[in-house]
Amino acid sequence: MAGRSWPGSPTARLLGDLLDVDHVLGIPLPGSTTPVTGCMVYRSGRDFSDGELRLAEQMQPLLAAVEQQRQLLQRLGAPSEEAADVALTPRETTVLVLLGDALTALSIGRRLGISERTVHKHIANIYRKLGTHDRVSTVLQAQRLGLVPTAAGTRP
Structure with missing residues (x-):
């Protein structure tokens, strides 16, 4: 919904209830569109620091390479x-x-x-x-x- 922030969203409440999660960091893979492909990092307690956000940004190419590898292996079949x-x-x-x-x-x-x-x-x-x-x-x-x-x- 427009104007609704993460802490008040139904997804945040569900994750908070099930996993005791307070914060979520989404790391989309470069070049992903719809559906967005990436990783989510969940945390309880303090929010993610600026240094952790920079590290997550630096991890994007590595995560993209892992996804490329997965796609290559998937093409192999049995x-x-x-x-x-x-x-x-x-x-x-x-x-x-x-x-x-x-x-x-x-x-x-x-x-x-x-x-x-x-x-x-x-x-x-x-x-x-x-x-x-x-x-x-x-x-x-x-x-x-x-x-x-x-x-x-x-x-x-």
């Missing part, structure tokens, strides 16, 4: 039984998904906040684990195993 034998690490899986999106090692590194050299090390590990020697055969093998989605979103 891999085949054969995929379990491959034993890719979560980071290798993320790099593999981005390889499937035809990103360069430099772009993958920028997106994940790691060096290009580290990306190349992950790619080498992926090649070894999948028994492949180039990006195209690696992505095709990963699609066959259900490790990454196909272009149409279906498995071959």
